[in-house]
Amino acid sequence: MAKGGKNRKQAGAAPGKTRYKVKPWEWAVIGGAVILAAWFGWQWQQGKGVEAAFLELARSGRAALAQVETGRSAGGGHIALGQPMGYPDQFPTSGPHDQNWINPGVYDRVQPPTKLVHSIEHGMVVIYYDAPPSEAMAMLKQWAGLYTGPWSGVVLTPAPGIGEELVLTAWNRTLRMKPFEAAPAAAFIDQFRGRGPEHPVR
Numbered sequence: 306m307a308k309g310g311k312n313r314k315q316a317g318a319a320p321g322k323t324r325y326k327v328k329p330w331e332w333a334v335i336g337g338a339v340i341l342a343a344w345f346g347w348q349w350q351q352g353k354g355v356e357a358a359f360l361e362l363a364r365s366g367r368a369a370l371a372q373v374e375t376g377r378s379a380g381g382g383h384i385a386l387g388q389p390m391g392y393p394d395q396f397p398t399s400g401p402h403d404q405n406w407i408n409p410g411v412y413d414r415v416q417p418p419t420k421l422v423h424s425i426e427h428g429m430v431v432i433y434y435d436a437p438p439s440e441a442m443a444m445l446k447q448w449a450g451l452y453t454g455p456w457s458g459v460v461l462t463p464a465p466g467i468g469e470e471l472v473l474t475a476w477n478r479t480l481r482m483k484p485f486e487a488a489p490a491a492a493f494i495d496q497f498r499g500r501g502p503e504h505p506v507r
Contacts, residue, residue, distance in 0.1 A: 355447050363495035366488030370496060374479040381426055381502070390419050396433055396464070396472050397422050398479060407431075409458025411449050416462045425476050428456045428501030430494050433464035433472040441471065441485035448494060456506045457499030476501050 379400035384390055392400055397418055406423035407416050421431050432445060449459040464472065470483040473490060475497035482490060499507030 356451050359448055359451065359491050360495065362488045362491035364492075366486070366490070366492035369480075369486070369489030370492055372480060372489070373493065374481075376477045376479065378477055384419065392418060392422075396431075396474050396479060398425060398474050398477050402426065407460055407462070408455065409449065409453045409460055411446050411461040413463065415465065416460075421460065421462065424460055425474060426501050426503045428476075428499045428503070428505060428507075429458045429460055430498045431460045431462060431474045433462060433467065433474070435464055435467045435470070437469050437471055437485055441487075444487060445471075445490070448491070452494070452498060454499070454506070456501065456504050459494060459498065 376394070376398050379393075379397070381399065382401050383404045384401045386404065390401060400422055401419075402422035403417065403419035404423070405420055406427060406429075407420045408424075409429060425431055434442065434445070437445075445459075445461055449461050452459045468483075469485075470481060471485055471490070473480040473482065473493045475493070478493075478497055480489065480493045499505065
């Protein structure tokens with residue numbers, strides 16, 4: 306009898322389990338995380354689709370690489386900070402250059418050629434534009450968004466006065482396009498990006 310009473314007392318003394326209630330702000334955090342994950346997944350899928358289309362264009366444009374101009378190397382090396390440098394070509398593809406470089410991306414202001422040459426030495430492809438067709442610019446921006454590595458990226462920079470022409474450059478390589486042709490442009494980018502003399506990564 307006493308034993309049973311003791312058991313009942315112990316059972317009654319045990320604290321009951323309370324179910325945790327998720328607070329409204331926690332639901333908001335969870336929902337935000339789910340949305341963010343879905344958005345990143347969608348972006349990843351979109352990027353893979355854009356790259357697949359780019360690579361297909363590059364394969365189909367291989368023959369156009371025969372039109373690429375190969376320049377004579379003007380060497381390399383760094384110039385003093387602020388030192389002017391005269392290049393023999395409006396779109397230099399080698400030569401002494403600034404200690405700093407232009408990072409991959411799309412620019413709406415003219416960039417210093419001394420820094421662009423350093424970008425090319427890294428292995429970036431630098432594309433000059435002025436007033437290309439909107440479809441061409443949209444496609445080039447997509448590609449620039451795909452390739453943003455410091456040793457294999459794409460730089461889009463203005464070159465006032467060239468109109469609809471596009472000039473694609475890599476180390477000692479140039480491809481001038483008027484009108485824009487997607488397949489040859491993709492083939493050039495795929496062939497030469499990441500293969501600069503300073504630190505080839507492809």
